[in-house]
Amino acid sequence: MDLAAALRQILPPERVRTDPETIEHHGRAIFTYHEPRPPEVVVFPESREEVVSVLRFANEHRVPVTPFGQGSSLEGHTIPLEGGISLDLGRMDRILEIRPEDMVARVEPGVRRLALEAVLSGYGLFFPPDPGWDATIGGMAATNASGTNALRYGAMRERVLGLEVVLADGRVIRTGGLAVKSSAGYNLTPLFVGSEGTLGVFTEITLRLQPLLESAVAARVTFHGVEDAGEAAVAVVRSVVGATRVELVDARTVEAVNVYKGTSYEVAPTLFLEFAGSVEGAEADARRAEEICRRAGCLAFEAERDEAARGRLWEARHEAALAVAELYPGRLPMTTDVCVPISELAGALRHARQAIASRGMDGVILGHVGDGNYHAIFPVDPSDPEEKERARRVVGEIVDYALERGGTCTGEHGVGYGKIDHLRREHPDTVPLMAQIKRLLDPAGILNPGKVVPPAG
Template sequence: MSIPDALSELGTMLGDRLSRSKSDLDTHGRNEAHFPAMPPDAVAYPDTTEEVSQIVRTCATHGCPVVGWGAGTSLEGHALALRGGLTVDFSRMDRVLAVHHEDMDAVVQPGLTREALNRELRATGLFFPVDPGANASLGGMAATRASGTTAVRYGTMRDNVLGLEVVLADGRVIRTGTRARKSSAGYDLTALFVGAEGTLGLITELTLKLRGQPEAISAGVCAFDAIGPAVETVIATIQMGIPMARIEFVDAATAAAFNAYAGAEMPECPHLMVEFHGSPAGVAEQAETFGALVEEMGGKGFEWSTRAEERTALWTMRHNAYYACLAARPGALGLVTDMCVPISRLAEAVEETRADIARASIPGPILGHVGDGNFHAILLVEPGNAAELDEAKALAHRMVERALRLGGTVTGEHGVGMGKLGYMEAEHGAGWDVMGEVKRALDPAGLMNPGKMVRGN
């Protein structure tokens, strides 16, 4: 039972599609956040589900850990090879297998990115709505139960995955779900694997819900003098039932970062960035209703546009917020954390977090998908500065405590990975032990993405 024996056998099977080059190992050992590099012993590039099954079966025989890899954009160290072993890179499995226009669904391979899927769908009048910002792979998005800027209207990956093909820890291939929009047949295995972070199996195919491309889209931005009125505006918007497609919050520090990084000219104060989808008349009515609410809540400068280039510029800037904030402190590492609370407690959560960060010695811009109660802090730490890293971890810990106290969750979209593992018991109690039992039932040797999700894995 050894990793070298597994890799020797896999080398015979895959040839040059099993890589042990330093550059490949380094690439698959890095992450977008503050975690140290953890390279695997080798990287496999399968072409088919059958190959993935053979790879996993071989690793099971020799006791070799297996970690799935999509685009490497996760923020909690999900795809790091904590115990070495094999990383399975799905970049070669990136095809659209079928688009069923009448049923509004698509069957895709896990290495396909969301942007590539939507390019394929342009001529169909359909699109896939989940937008986490990064051009993530769809397999990775399912594995982490991703969401993002459009979740307030279209939901998360949990709401948009109809079925999966999964390779289990012993190499068996199973299918979960169907193309039907609902089912009462048995346990919901699709939901079990969506968000399992590769700890129960490797996703090799996805059946996704599609949506009709909106006839009209408008987007806009408005400013507020303080965080409180901005967040209260979000709460009122949701409670009024205005069908927002996106409603994003950025604080003054993030606005300043946008100005420096993207050449924006935003007042250095809190802002809301919004988007509306629907008919031309419906979009105009929604924007006008929202604009009146902004004025009532003390906001200013609300301007909206249906011009595609202006909307693209706005959301490109928002999607690059992480890099803009990193650039605000050149050379810094980002300890990026998120929390999600019931919408009625959002203002309290954001204001307490902002006050806590203001007392710290490190910067920490706040932004987020506040339409569903989810926001992020990007805590900027000097590399190698242990005191700053400890301070950032303490701030993140208090965010977790705050989320739970206010009836929320320790992570609304980033997932557990390595960063939130220590908080699972606090949120789930005995339910975390049940998760461990499920893990042991499906992966008794603990080889699938070890060190993540459950206790003692």
């Protein structure tokens, strides 16, 4: 079958692409060491009805379909392992409705995070998840993304009130609604959020918003060691109710940011903190955090109140992964994340640093440590199998440490196909049930095959 020709009977020909540049872009991910796998064709639907038509066709002809947002996922979510169709939802980018009185918005999956933020600010509202990339809302929902605001506002599962989902056979279902809570039957919305395109394709997402707060104070706090910074982070989370962001980067990350951004931050393990609320409340929280950090032996505590200065500070944190990648030209980043109970954080950071050093590797540690979630990044030579294997062993050691202490193999990156084996170790009893749910909703196994759970059959 000429797949592209058949799809051009369903969508306008110009939105069915097979040119090398488009195929190459949709066969890889931006921040990953995973090898690219090209799709046969890329399609760009612009409506729910077009998504339905594509999936009906694909299901009938057993053609794999891999949903695609921005391609910024880290565990190979958007790489089409079995070829077939890459379903790019980027043109479905309408903000359908904003209900400021209800603090709710309805959007299509291709809406970009920063575009939504710009519109919401005019209503005095914002959408908290901020994964550090201008991702699509659909991609963020598919991977249960979170980011620096998760400490106070939670991840995507806490922010998605409802979904419109096209199932593998083209059926359209709707979960949830506009109400902030419901006890009506099984709660299917959080099942689909974080399902990584394996259970259905989102065509509409209802989001829970937050009011912009009156005032904010950000701070950059340096320490002698990563463990000291981790212990201070735990103390801040336990004692400062108004803390909205508690982020950590190690000295090597600061060095990378200085090179990438042209800044001159002190090269030392650093906490980035933010406190928001009323003017009086934010200031009191910042003072309390400074007391805690100084008792923990911080080297310096520098607060920022000006909006532009705070923006620059968080820009440096959000672009840390890009900065690290630039520090190692010709290498690919192997990036992993785990999440541990907050009481285990300092030990987990110490172990991660030791695991990296014990394998003779260079690497960095950073993360959203306010909720126990941290990331390790080590550059690898994609042409060196031995180096890639050493990096995989480090990842395995970091994951094992987290699981042994009641943590999880991934706090926000998701499973994709890079962490399927780790997921089996974490949830040996429920992975078979996940596979049954997958077969129920996608019996032909066309939706993002090879991700999260083994393929159907």
